[in-house]
Amino acid sequence: MAARVSGSSTRERVLDAAVATLAAQGFSRATARAVAATGGFAPGVIYYHFDDLEDLFVATAQYTSAARLTRYQERTAGVDSAVELLARLRELHQEDQAGGHVAAVQELVAAAVSSPRLAQQVREHREAWQAMAEELIRGQIRGQLFEALVPVRELAAAAVGAYLGLEMLSHLHADPVTPEALFAAALPAATMIDAFRRK
Amino acid sequence: MAARVSGSSTRERVLDAAVATLAAQGFSRATARAVAATGGFAPGVIYYHFDDLEDLFVATAQYTSAARLTRYQERTAGVDSAVELLARLRELHQEDQAGGHVAAVQELVAAAVSSPRLAQQVREHREAWQAMAEELIRGQIRGQLFEALVPVRELAAAAVGAYLGLEMLSHLHADPVTPEALFAAALPAATMIDAFRRK
Numbered sequence: 539m540a541a542r543v544s545g546s547s548t549r550e551r552v553l554d555a556a557v558a559t560l561a562a563q564g565f566s567r568a569t570a571r572a573v574a575a576t577g578g579f580a581p582g583v584i585y586y587h588f589d590d591l592e593d594l595f596v597a598t599a600q601y602t603s604a605a606r607l608t609r610y611q612e613r614t615a616g617v618d619s620a621v622e623l624l625a626r627l628r629e630l631h632q633e634d635q636a637g638g639h640v641a642a643v644q645e646l647v648a649a650a651v652s653s654p655r656l657a658q659q660v661r662e663h664r665e666a667w668q669a670m671a672e673e674l675i676r677g678q679i680r681g682q683l684f685e686a687l688v689p690v691r692e693l694a695a696a697a698v699g700a701y702l703g704l705e706m707l708s709h710l711h712a713d714p715v716t717p718e719a720l721f722a723a724a725l726p727a728a729t730m731i732d733a734f735r736r737k
Numbered sequence: 738m739a740a741r742v743s744g745s746s747t748r749e750r751v752l753d754a755a756v757a758t759l760a761a762q763g764f765s766r767a768t769a770r771a772v773a774a775t776g777g778f779a780p781g782v783i784y785y786h787f788d789d790l791e792d793l794f795v796a797t798a799q800y801t802s803a804a805r806l807t808r809y810q811e812r813t814a815g816v817d818s819a820v821e822l823l824a825r826l827r828e829l830h831q832e833d834q835a836g837g838h839v840a841a842v843q844e845l846v847a848a849a850v851s852s853p854r855l856a857q858q859v860r861e862h863r864e865a866w867q868a869m870a871e872e873l874i875r876g877q878i879r880g881q882l883f884e885a886l887v888p889v890r891e892l893a894a895a896a897v898g899a900y901l902g903l904e905m906l907s908h909l910h911a912d913p914v915t916p917e918a919l920f921a922a923a924l925p926a927a928t929m930i931d932a933f934r935r936k
Contacts, residue, residue, distance in 0.1 A: 648847035689922035695914035703902025715894035723891035
């Protein structure tokens with residue numbers, strides 16, 4: 539997998555190469571040499587921008603999470619139909635997978651078990667995703683008869699947990715149900731939410 | 738954390754020590770020496786029963802998953818109220834945490850990213866847990882007016898994924914909502930499911 543050069547800076551080229559290497563080869567094989575080979579630059583370039591490999595991976599977690607969060611926010615802003623929101627989330631999930639982001643994030647979360655600095659990154663980004671999930675849920679239940687009954691914080695935590703857990707299982711080829719099937723299964727519920735919304 | 742000797746065989750003592758060591762020290766520090774120290778036996782005992790450390794951890798994944806699955810089946814068999822089922826699951830989850838099972842499983846799932854044999858174990862056990870989740874959901878919706886509308890397989894996959902993902906985040910101290918809060922938040926829904934059940 540070749541690195542996607544999405545920005546002009548060398549630092550971004552290194553981060554893109556780290557994402558691609560994690561996705562294609564996994565954390566345990568993501569050496570400085572492997573990242574450099576993926577990106578088509580000398581290994582020394584990594585150490586010009588980052589203290590060490592852990593520093594690179596901490597920055598990679600930050601980079602990929604922030605980029606995807608921004609994209610999720612852009613694509614879901616102002617969407618007031620549950621059916622439309624579901625369609626947008628499905629597209630975003632396809633982008634996550636195609637760009638190697640999901641695979642890279644899984645590798646980094648697994649590695650966080652033995653890296654306190656990566657674990658700290660997971661904590662920080664998890665908060666940002668939790669906040670976004672809460673906002674999406676609030677947008678869907680606003681004005682519904684059952685609005686006050688929905689435990690938004692807990693539902694958002696369960697949704698983020700399910701996304702992470704399902705991707706982890708998918709990454710291990712242990713998912714009995716494809717993401718496509720999950721999105722399809724959620725459509726009747728989304729249709730009902732739209733039908734019950736008070737105009 | 739001392740190993741709990743739950744069986745009489747030496748092999749089980751080694752497996753209990755592996756669970757306790759994974760839970761307390763993590764996969765990266767779970768050496769043969771560490772497992773032996775936890776269990777109070779010589780490292781050679783491990784190699785008498787297992788080919789190597791990977792073989793031990795594959796057996797540990799099998800052992801802890803099978804033991805917990807049996808316990809879940811025993812405690813949820815014949816429960817026909819959603820409120821009662823929720824209470825049982827809450828107790829089972831507390832047992833999972835107290836026994837170090839959750840922490841050990843998280844470490845093994847994270848390690849599976851770089852061990853094809855552990856990944857194979859995750860796939861096999863994930864199927865068994867998926868089947869149990871499907872049965873629990875079917876038991877709750879049987880006779881409900883909305884029975885035919887519930888996508889059982891997808892809902893079970895989402896539930897198992899959420900359990901795994903939330904535990905992974907909890908293990909990284911990245912859970913914004915405690916499991917207790919999630920169980921509490923699910924109570925009104927369980928009460929409604931019971932209320933709408935046709936007698």
